[in-house]
Amino acid sequence: xxxxxxxxxxxxxxxxxxxxxxxVQDMDHENxxxxxQDPGLGLRLIYFSYDVKMKEKGDIPEGYSxxxxxxxxxxxxxxxxxxxQTSMYLCASSSSTTGVYEQYFGPGTRLTVT
Amino acid sequence: QKEVEQNSGPLSVPEGAIASLNCTYSDRGSQSFxxxxxxxxxxxxxxxxxYSNGDKEDGRxxxxxxxxxxxxxxxxxxxxxxxxxxxLCAVTRIQGAQKLVFGQGTRLTINP
Numbered sequence: 458x459x460x461x462x463x464x465x466x467x468x469x470x471x472x473x474x475x476x477x478x479x480x481v482q483d484m485d486h487e488n489x490x491x492x493x494q495d496p497g498l499g500l501r502l503i504y505f506s507y508d509v510k511m512k513e514k515g516d517i518p519e520g521y522s523x524x525x526x527x528x529x530x531x532x533x534x535x536x537x538x539x540x541x542q543t544s545m546y547l548c549a550s551s552s553s554t555t556g557v558y559e560q561y562f563g564p565g566t567r568l569t570v571t
Numbered sequence: 572q573k574e575v576e577q578n579s580g581p582l583s584v585p586e587g588a589i590a591s592l593n594c595t596y597s598d599r600g601s602q603s604f605x606x607x608x609x610x611x612x613x614x615x616x617x618x619x620x621x622y623s624n625g626d627k628e629d630g631r632x633x634x635x636x637x638x639x640x641x642x643x644x645x646x647x648x649x650x651x652x653x654x655x656x657x658x659l660c661a662v663t664r665i666q667g668a669q670k671l672v673f674g675q676g677t678r679l680t681i682n683p
Contacts (some may be wrong), residue, residue, distance in 0.1 A: 488669045500615075500673040505668055515670075525649070547614055551669060557603050557622060558669050560661075562614040 460484070461563035468484050469569045471477040476535040480548030487553040488558050490560065491515075493521065495497035500547070506531055507553070538570045572597050575662050577674035579660065588681050590647040594674055596661030597641065604636055604643045605671065606661040615659055650681045 464479035465569030549560040607615035
């Protein structure tokens with residue numbers, strides 16, 4: 458079974474803090490994704506990586522950056538957290554070899570910025 | 572027009588009946604289609620994918636795809652209370668096939 462893990466289930470940070478969210482997958486997947494999910498807005502793609510050290514902006518990259526130094530690990534960074542970044546953050550991974558691109562999600566991190 | 576549209580519901584179905592969830596998409600070149608189930612407070616879980624026209628069955632679940640009509644559906648037979656969840660439809664974009672576009676989700680409630 459594919460396993461995607463995220464470093465924290467719940468996180469509370471203060472406005473202006475730098476926040477790191479970590480994601481690790483154990484299936485040797487090429488592609489990794491960060492989404493945020495908000496009521497009424499659905500899942501929105503923040504950033505995406507299709508290879509080590511490669512990254513691509515998603516639909517809402519402002520205020521975020523990412524890092525992928527190893528194939529299995531994809532980090533989301535909030536450079537200076539703001540209250541409007543309070544959300545559920547979901548990491549996902551997928552394989553490029555099947556050609557179908559089904560994504561597998563981690564358990565999510567519920568971030569509250571106060 | 573949204574890329575992927577679903578009726579947000581809530582859809583209420585009696586236990587044992589067939590639940591029918593629908594999704595339309597705007598990108599005619601989309602190639603792969605997915606249904607995810609998301610329980611409240613949990614992350615989405617992949618339950619089915621389909622990429623050819625027609626039906627694909629897996630246990631009580633059947634995915635149906637009609638590319639000409641740009642329509643994909645999920646049927647749940649013999650609905651159980653444990654099927655109560657939000658169901659997300661997702662579609663690959665033509666450009667950047669690795670990326671999925673998600674619908675808003677349909678909230679399904681199975682009534683005992």
